Amino acid sequence: MHLFNNHGNSFPSLLFLLKIATRGHALLKKKSDALTVQFRQILKKIVSSKESMGEIMKTSSFSLTEAKYVAGGNIKHVVLENVHTASLKVRSRQENVAGVKLPKFEYFTEGETKNDLTGLARGGQQVQQCRVAYVKAIEVLVELASLQTSFLTLDEAIKTTNRRVNALENVVKPRLENTISYIKGELDELEREDFFRLKKIQGYKKREIEKQLASAKEFEFAEKDSSQKGISRNSAHNLLSAGREKDEDIIF
Amino acid sequence: MYGFEAMTFNIHGGYLEAIVRGHRAGLLTAADYNNLCQCETLDDIKMHLSATEYGPYLQNEPSPLHTTTIVEKCTLKLVDEYKHMLCQATEPLSTFLEYITYGHMIDNVVLIVTGTLHERDVQELLEKCHPLGMFDSIATLAVAQNMRELYRLVLVDTPLAPYFSECITSEDLDDMNIEIMRNTLYKAYLEDFYKFCQKLGGATAEIMSDLLAFEADRRAVNITINSIGTELTRDDRRKLYSNFGLLYPYGHEELAVCEDIDQVRGAMEKYPPYQSIFSKLSYGESQMIDKAFYEEEVKRLCLAFEQQVNT
Numbered sequence: 001m002h003l004f005n006n007h008g009n010s011f012p013s014l015l016f017l018l019k020i021a022t023r024g025h026a027l028l029k030k031k032s033d034a035l036t037v038q039f040r041q042i043l044k045k046i047v048s049s050k051e052s053m054g055e056i057m058k059t060s061s062f063s064l065t066e067a068k069y070v071a072g073g074n075i076k077h078v079v080l081e082n083v084h085t086a087s088l089k090v091r092s093r094q095e096n097v098a099g100v101k102l103p104k105f106e107y108f109t110e111g112e113t114k115n116d117l118t119g120l121a122r123g124g125q126q127v128q129q130c131r132v133a134y135v136k137a138i139e140v141l142v143e144l145a146s147l148q149t150s151f152l153t154l155d156e157a158i159k160t161t162n163r164r165v166n167a168l169e170n171v172v173k174p175r176l177e178n179t180i181s182y183i184k185g186e187l188d189e190l191e192r193e194d195f196f197r198l199k200k201i202q203g204y205k206k207r208e209i210e211k212q213l214a215s216a217k218e219f220e221f222a223e224k225d226s227s228q229k230g231i232s233r234n235s236a237h238n239l240l241s242a243g244r245e246k247d248e249d250i251i252f
Numbered sequence: 253m254y255g256f257e258a259m260t261f262n263i264h265g266g267y268l269e270a271i272v273r274g275h276r277a278g279l280l281t282a283a284d285y286n287n288l289c290q291c292e293t294l295d296d297i298k299m300h301l302s303a304t305e306y307g308p309y310l311q312n313e314p315s316p317l318h319t320t321t322i323v324e325k326c327t328l329k330l331v332d333e334y335k336h337m338l339c340q341a342t343e344p345l346s347t348f349l350e351y352i353t354y355g356h357m358i359d360n361v362v363l364i365v366t367g368t369l370h371e372r373d374v375q376e377l378l379e380k381c382h383p384l385g386m387f388d389s390i391a392t393l394a395v396a397q398n399m400r401e402l403y404r405l406v407l408v409d410t411p412l413a414p415y416f417s418e419c420i421t422s423e424d425l426d427d428m429n430i431e432i433m434r435n436t437l438y439k440a441y442l443e444d445f446y447k448f449c450q451k452l453g454g455a456t457a458e459i460m461s462d463l464l465a466f467e468a469d470r471r472a473v474n475i476t477i478n479s480i481g482t483e484l485t486r487d488d489r490r491k492l493y494s495n496f497g498l499l500y501p502y503g504h505e506e507l508a509v510c511e512d513i514d515q516v517r518g519a520m521e522k523y524p525p526y527q528s529i530f531s532k533l534s535y536g537e538s539q540m541i542d543k544a545f546y547e548e549e550v551k552r553l554c555l556a557f558e559q560q561v562n563t
Binding site: 072073122 | 323327362363370380429431432434470474477478482484541542546
């Protein structure tokens with residue numbers, strides 16, 4: 001993995017970090033959008049579920065009242081006393097939606113609903129109807145519970161993702177970019193300084209050579225003098241033609 | 253036949269008859285019910301009821317009022333009136349009045365027994381009992397560990413004792429389904445009441461046997477319909493039918509073998525009074541049977557009242 005150099009330390013270059021930050025930012029934004037879409041869908045479902053729940057609870061309460069009316073007011077206590085364990089139970093599962101684990105509830109019947117003789121002599125029909133109504137009510141309630149927990153979990157997840165997106169966008173990337181541009185600026189300046197120095201030195205050398213040439217004209221031994229000084233006469237030539245010969249001052 | 257009882261009737265029953273007429277006047281009328289339908293909140297209902305005879309019972313309740321409180325207080329009124337009448341009654345009227353409560357007593361006993369079997373608290377169970385069915389040793393029902401003890405300790409002193417002994421052996425008591433026990437007891441109670449009324453003779457016998465026969469038949473039909481598709485066998489079903497009534501014995505034979513509503517309807521249509529009830533229901537619909545029977549019962553009770561009080 002090329003985050004490490006040959007010595008084994010983590011040594012990623014800044015440009016690479018910037019690349020990763022940009023890619024991560026794009027991915028997280030996509031994730032946030034997907035989660036938001038799911039969120040809106042769940043919200044719509046919650047609204048319709050709640051409305052239907054109000055209706056269903058009303059009907060089931062009323063069917064309980066009917067049962068009580070026909071079978072005698074004590075029917076509630078009779079039923080309660082006869083029950084051992086619940087036969088309708090709820091269990092939870094995990095569902096993975098766009099990378100977020102959402103809990104989901106579903107109900108299942110366990111054990112035989114005792115084929116009841118409740119209200120044998122009066123009201124049996126109403127009791128059975130009441131049971132049917134309440135089973136439906138439970139269905140809706142369980143669904144609503146799933147939706148609401150997913151809603152809360154998604155809300156958390158969206159907030160976290162958005163926080164990360166914003167952090168990347170407003171903190172990490174600018175910092176990296178600033179560092180990169182600062183470094184670039186420094187390097188450019190160093191280069192310019194170097195270039196300037198080179199130019200200056202070349203200027204000096206040129207002047208030296210011209211001075212030499214001028215003084216060599218006066219003396220017969222101009223060549224001998226110049227070679228003593230270490231500068232050959234030929235170095236007064238145009239720099240452009242020095243491409244043929246290597247100028248020892250220029251390093252690059 | 254009725255003539256000569258009227259001469260001595262007022263000696264024993266005059267006061268109570270006056271009270272009964274008074275109560276009759278205090279029943280809620282259709283106008284009252286209309287008003288109640290218009291109410292939006294429970295406080296409105298309380299306000300409307302305060303103008304009726306139920307007023308004094310409700311006026312001390314603080315709002316917010318709960319539906320169960322209203323029901324409790326109205327039942328309390330009924331219980332108070334009943335107890336008042338019972339105190340004033342002499343034999344055989346007092347026995348007659350007590351017979352009326354045996355049904356509630358059976359319900360209470362069954363409730364406490366099931367609750368104890370499932371280890372619920374006795375006090376809670378006592379609160380859930382119907383007030384008209386209370387008797388003194390009812391709390392000791394919870395002490396018994398099994399049905400035999402239950403019978404020996406408690407029930408033998410109550411008026412319900414003969415119902416237990418004549419229809420159930422002790423083994424049956426142990427594994428019988430609680431509903432079956434309740435219905436067997438109720439069957440024995442109805443038969444006992446019927447015999448008692450026959451013994452009293454006169455107008456009582458005539459009116460009460462009509463009402464009790466209707467009750468027995470109605471229970472038979474309900475038991476049949478509600479046990480279709482359950483684990484109740486035909487023999488068990490037949491054991492729950494009473495030994496009197498229009499349907500006895502041939503109707504019971506037919507009902508015992510019925511397996512769905514339409515067969516029941518077929519069996520019932522041979523008896524004119526019930527045919528008119530069943531004609532109100534369309535085919536395959538069973539929810540309205542309870543309602544139709546209830547209406548019929550109320551009609552008959554009204555007739556009985558009118559006949560008894562206005563002759």
